[in-house]
Each structure stands twice: as C-alpha cells, then as structure tokens.
Amino acid sequence: MGHDNPEPFPSSALDALAEAGHRTVFEHGDRTVTGTEMLDLTARIANGLRGMTIGPGVGIALMLGVNAEALATILAAHVVGARVLGIRPGLPDDQVQHLLSLDNAAVITDAQVEGLTTNPAGSLRPQGKPDDVARLIHTSGSTGMPKAVAQTYAAMTAEWAADPARWPAVIRELAPRLGRHLVFGTLASQVMFQYALLAIGAGGTVVVADPPTMPEAITRLRATSLVSTVPRLAALVAAKRAGADLSTLQGIVVAGSPLSEARHREALDVLGPIVFHGYGQTEAGLIAMTFPTDPPGDVGRAPDDVTVEIRDPDGAAVPDGTEGELFVRTPGQSREYWGDPVRSAEVFTGGWVRTRDLGHRDAEGRLHLTGRARDVVIVNAVVHYAGPIERAITGHPDVAEAYVVGVPDDETGEAVHAFIVPLGDAVPDLAEVRALVIDQLGAGCAPKRMTVIDKPPIAPSGKPDKRLLSSDN
Incomplete structure (x- = not known):
C-alpha cells in the first residue's frame, strides 16, 4: 500500500483516526471507542512513554492483549519514534526471553499501560527518523529461535497509504468488506x-x-x-x-x-x-x-x-x-x-x-x-523439493492438504513421509495418491509412508508446523 508520505508512520493511521472523529473505530464487548477517543488514548500513552525516556531509536517490547489500549500503545510507541517489538502470546519461555534480550530499554504490559493512560495528552507529531528501525517483527520460530526482522520508519511510511486511490486494486476490492x-x-x-x-x-x-x-x-x-x-x-x-x-x-x-x-x-x-x-x-x-x-x-x-x-x-x-x-x-x-x-x-x-x-x-x-527452496527430501542422494510432492498429492480429488517431510531410511538415506488431510468426509485411496505422485514426478518422489490426519499441528503463530510432524517420526 505504498506511497510517499512527508510525515513518518504512524501519520497515516493518525489521519484516519482524525477523519473518523466521533465514529466508532474499536469495539470490545460493551465498550466502543471513537476515532477521537483513540487519538486521545494514543496521545496520553505517548506522553507517558516520553516520561520514561522512550524516544527515537530506543527499543521497547510490548506484551499486550487485544484491546483499545494495545492498539493505542503500538501507535504511541511509533509516535515517539521508538523501535517497537510486539511479542505474540503462546511462545515458549526460551523464545520470549530471547526476544526480550534484543536491546529493549523497557517492557510494557497491560498493567503498565493502564498507568500510562493517566498522563495528560501530549504531542502526536511523529518523531520517527527514516533510517531508524521502526519495528522488529519476529518470525514464528518454528525452525528454532525466532528471527527479529527489522523494518525502518521509511519502509513503514512507504507501506501505509492514507489515500485509497493509491491502494492496489485488490485492496480497494477488499476495503469495503471491512465494515x-x-x-x-x-x-x-x-x-x-x-x-x-x-x-x-x-x-x-x-x-x-x-x-x-x-x-x-x-x-x-x-x-x-x-x-x-x-x-x-x-x-x-x-x-x-x-x-x-x-x-x-x-x-x-x-x-x-x-x-x-x-x-x-x-x-x-x-x-x-x-x-x-x-x-x-x-x-x-x-x-x-x-x-x-x-x-x-x-x-x-x-x-x-x-x-x-x-x-x-x-x-x-x-x-x-x-x-x-x-x-x-x-x-x-x-x-x-x-x-x-x-x-x-x-x-x-x-x-x-x-x-x-x-x-x-x-x-x-x-x-x-x-x-520452499530448503524444504527438501534427499532420496538416494537426489534432492527432491517437498512442495511439488505436496502439490501432486493435493491434486487427488479426495485430498485437501498435504505435508511432506523427510524421514530416515536404511535403504535410501531419506524417504518421503506424507501427512494427508482429507477433503471433507472423503477417504483418500492411498495407493491412488502414491500412483499420482509417481506419474507426475517419478518413483523417487513417491511417499514411502502416508499418514491420514484430521489437521496438521499448529505453531504459536497459527500456521501449520511441519517441524512437529517431523519430530513424531
């Protein structure tokens, strides 16, 4: 949703809240928050962060729930120009501690935010510097410790367009559906x-x-x-x-x-x-x-x-x-x-x-x-990508999803183990599935083992986690 914005992020978001005015922009249970009220919350929290000497280039970790104050705190942290790291719930303790160790001057929780909202409203003029890191977005950690991906204020500003005329066509198609x-x-x-x-x-x-x-x-x-x-x-x-x-x-x-x-x-x-x-x-x-x-x-x-x-x-x-x-x-x-x-x-x-x-x-x-370039199974010293095998399997009319992992094999070094999620109430014929893979990709890609599952294991990010499938072998 890119554009050139003279004011750094979150200026476009603040403009949208100002435009909303007394319209409800956030609803949580019986509580409704208007655009004007969200701006006021953001201004109060920003002032509180400044009082904690949180400003341009300073790292701050947020461990917050899903509520109006959480949204206002994220915006406020960007207003003061901080480097913002939001930590998703559900991560193992060692991953949380790893993320907290990434040069954070403060860790803000829901309880602390409540205190920040008692401050008088401060300036909402964004202070982010273009080349400073605006946020660290951590990966799911499904292959080990999560990586912290650094996005600058210049990049965030370019990504967020306030003018719908500059949105991609597919986003313009989606936007009216977000009522x-x-x-x-x-x-x-x-x-x-x-x-x-x-x-x-x-x-x-x-x-x-x-x-x-x-x-x-x-x-x-x-x-x-x-x-x-x-x-x-x-x-x-x-x-x-x-x-x-x-x-x-x-x-x-x-x-x-x-x-x-x-x-x-x-x-x-x-x-x-x-x-x-x-x-x-x-x-x-x-x-x-x-x-x-x-x-x-x-x-x-x-x-x-x-x-x-x-x-x-x-x-x-x-x-x-x-x-x-x-x-x-x-x-x-x-x-x-x-x-x-x-x-x-x-x-x-x-x-x-x-x-x-x-x-x-x-x-x-x-x-x-x-x-995926690194998602491979090596059979008889030949590298086979898992993706094409998964796509071939889901070409069977009774298969909705397929997840392929490599398992140790005494004869071939590794072999293909396919985990199959049926489509609806269908019962896939596994011999047909195997024959389909052989026909499209050759015998080296044929699953040596196939397991029918109701659904794949899920990582804290909500994504299917093939690593957990591999650990069961």
Missing part, C-alpha cells in the same frame, strides 16, 4: 495489525473476538471480515457445512501458509466469493493477492509497486513460465535480521528480498508457488 473487522490473538501480528488499521482507514470498525471462539464469535459479533490461517479456513468451511450462520462474512484474508487448490476451491464453493488468498512474508510484507473471483491455483498478481524476479540457482533471471526462486522488492520490505549479519546477508541482497520460495509466473502475470 466489522474481527481481530483476535494479538495485535503484535504483522497482518492482524495491518488489516485492523486498513479497516479503520476504510471507514470500518475493529471488533475484538473475546473469547476468540469460531464460528460463534463471527455470528455473535456480526463480523464482515477477518484474517485467517489455512487451518482456521478449513474449520470455517466445516462449520458452514454443519449449519453455522456466517451470512455476515464478506471477506476472508487467508495468509501465513500456502492454500492448496483443493482447499481454495472448497472454500469458494461453500463460503462464496469472499476469499482473498494473500501471499507475503514477514521480511517483505504483501507480495501478491487473489481476488475472490479468481480461479484457484495461484496466489494472484503482484501490485504495481511490487517487483518480482524469478531466478535460477546461479542467480540469473528466468523467463515467465520457468520455475525458479522468487526475489522481490516491496515498498515496505525490511532491512535486516536484527543482530544477525550472516542470515541478513543471505536474505537481504542488493536491494532485493530472497523469499526462498520456488515458483513461476504465467503469461497473465499470476504467481504460482511450488515449494
């Missing part, structure tokens, strides 16, 4: 925070699902939109089939992990044309998104202000239709992994972000993802 946008879990989530602010900017209200029981919260709160992981989308489809009233839903942004063609088609068939399949990364932000009317099978086109280059293993760009690794440039891309120059050099290279995703672009400019 009562559901939030839950944590506002420290990059996408949860992003779409909450988008909803306010589009004239909607952010509504807290408390408790976040789905689909009951959607029905009770008359929600029109929400951000969803793939497992949550599957649960909503099952609930609708069972008779749940989801009639108010107008937009579901599916993000966080690939959505199989079968699962995407099922969701459109059952829920209607309300599914936006977003593709992005913590390091880069939004890369592409599908419209609800797009046929399943890809992740849509990149917006005009996003550049995607597909490269071969030698780093050379390849033509459309040829598979390779995706490198991207986005307005809001991050600069580095905080305090980790080795990993930073691997991913942030020459102004590009190396996604480590494999795929191709078709003649219509649509991006097709086929797997």
Whole structure:
C-alpha cells in the first residue's frame, strides 16, 4: 500500500483516526471507542512513554492483549519514534526471553499501560527518523529461535497509504468488506495489525473476538471480515457445512501458509466469493493477492509497486513460465535480521528480498508457488523439493492438504513421509495418491509412508508446523 508520505508512520493511521472523529473505530464487548477517543488514548500513552525516556531509536517490547489500549500503545510507541517489538502470546519461555534480550530499554504490559493512560495528552507529531528501525517483527520460530526482522520508519511510511486511490486494486476490492473487522490473538501480528488499521482507514470498525471462539464469535459479533490461517479456513468451511450462520462474512484474508487448490476451491464453493488468498512474508510484507473471483491455483498478481524476479540457482533471471526462486522488492520490505549479519546477508541482497520460495509466473502475470527452496527430501542422494510432492498429492480429488517431510531410511538415506488431510468426509485411496505422485514426478518422489490426519499441528503463530510432524517420526 505504498506511497510517499512527508510525515513518518504512524501519520497515516493518525489521519484516519482524525477523519473518523466521533465514529466508532474499536469495539470490545460493551465498550466502543471513537476515532477521537483513540487519538486521545494514543496521545496520553505517548506522553507517558516520553516520561520514561522512550524516544527515537530506543527499543521497547510490548506484551499486550487485544484491546483499545494495545492498539493505542503500538501507535504511541511509533509516535515517539521508538523501535517497537510486539511479542505474540503462546511462545515458549526460551523464545520470549530471547526476544526480550534484543536491546529493549523497557517492557510494557497491560498493567503498565493502564498507568500510562493517566498522563495528560501530549504531542502526536511523529518523531520517527527514516533510517531508524521502526519495528522488529519476529518470525514464528518454528525452525528454532525466532528471527527479529527489522523494518525502518521509511519502509513503514512507504507501506501505509492514507489515500485509497493509491491502494492496489485488490485492496480497494477488499476495503469495503471491512465494515466489522474481527481481530483476535494479538495485535503484535504483522497482518492482524495491518488489516485492523486498513479497516479503520476504510471507514470500518475493529471488533475484538473475546473469547476468540469460531464460528460463534463471527455470528455473535456480526463480523464482515477477518484474517485467517489455512487451518482456521478449513474449520470455517466445516462449520458452514454443519449449519453455522456466517451470512455476515464478506471477506476472508487467508495468509501465513500456502492454500492448496483443493482447499481454495472448497472454500469458494461453500463460503462464496469472499476469499482473498494473500501471499507475503514477514521480511517483505504483501507480495501478491487473489481476488475472490479468481480461479484457484495461484496466489494472484503482484501490485504495481511490487517487483518480482524469478531466478535460477546461479542467480540469473528466468523467463515467465520457468520455475525458479522468487526475489522481490516491496515498498515496505525490511532491512535486516536484527543482530544477525550472516542470515541478513543471505536474505537481504542488493536491494532485493530472497523469499526462498520456488515458483513461476504465467503469461497473465499470476504467481504460482511450488515449494520452499530448503524444504527438501534427499532420496538416494537426489534432492527432491517437498512442495511439488505436496502439490501432486493435493491434486487427488479426495485430498485437501498435504505435508511432506523427510524421514530416515536404511535403504535410501531419506524417504518421503506424507501427512494427508482429507477433503471433507472423503477417504483418500492411498495407493491412488502414491500412483499420482509417481506419474507426475517419478518413483523417487513417491511417499514411502502416508499418514491420514484430521489437521496438521499448529505453531504459536497459527500456521501449520511441519517441524512437529517431523519430530513424531
């Protein structure tokens, strides 16, 4: 949602709150907060942070719930120009301690925020400096300790456009559907925070699902939109089939992990044309998104202000239709992994972000993802990417999702173990599934073991966690 803004972030968000005035922008239970009241909360908390000597370039960690004060605190921390690290709930203690060790001058909890709101309102003029790090967004930590992705104020400012005319076409299609946008879990989530602010900017209200029981919260709160992981989308489809009233839903942004063609088609068939399949990364932000009317099978086109280059293993760009690794440039891309120059050099290279995703672009400019560059199974010393095997398996009409991991094997070194989630009440014929993989990819990719599961294990981020599947072998 890029643009050139003379005032640093969160100026665009503050402008949206000012424009809202006495309109309700945040609803939590019986409590409603107007745009004017949210600005006042932000100004009070910003003044309190200044009293704690929190200012430009100073690190601050936020461990907050999902409430109006949490949103105001995030905005206030950016107003004073701090480096903001929001810590999601549910992380193991060692990961939390790792994140807290990243040069934070203060840790702010809900109890402390209550005290900050008693301050008189201070200035709301943003103090962030363009080259300073605005926030550290931590990865899920599914492969070890979470990495802290550093995004500058210049990048955040470029990413957030107040003028709807400058939004990508797919965001303009989504925005009117955000009238009562559901939030839950944590506002420290990059996408949860992003779409909450988008909803306010589009004239909607952010509504807290408390408790976040789905689909009951959607029905009770008359929600029109929400951000969803793939497992949550599957649960909503099952609930609708069972008779749940989801009639108010107008937009579901599916993000966080690939959505199989079968699962995407099922969701459109059952829920209607309300599914936006977003593709992005913590390091880069939004890369592409599908419209609800797009046929399943890809992740849509990149917006005009996003550049995607597909490269071969030698780093050379390849033509459309040829598979390779995706490198991207986005307005809001991050600069580095905080305090980790080795990993930073691997991913942030020459102004590009190396996604480590494999795929191709078709003649219509649509991006097709086929797997992860490092997600491999080595069979008889031959490297096989897990993504194409998973895609082949989900090509079976009775399969909704597939997760492939490598397991030790005495004969071949490693072998393919496929975990399969059936589509609806179907019972996949595993022999047919194996034959389908052999037909498309060859015998080396054939699953030696297949396990049917109801759903994949879920990481604290809400994404499927293949690492946990691997640990069961």
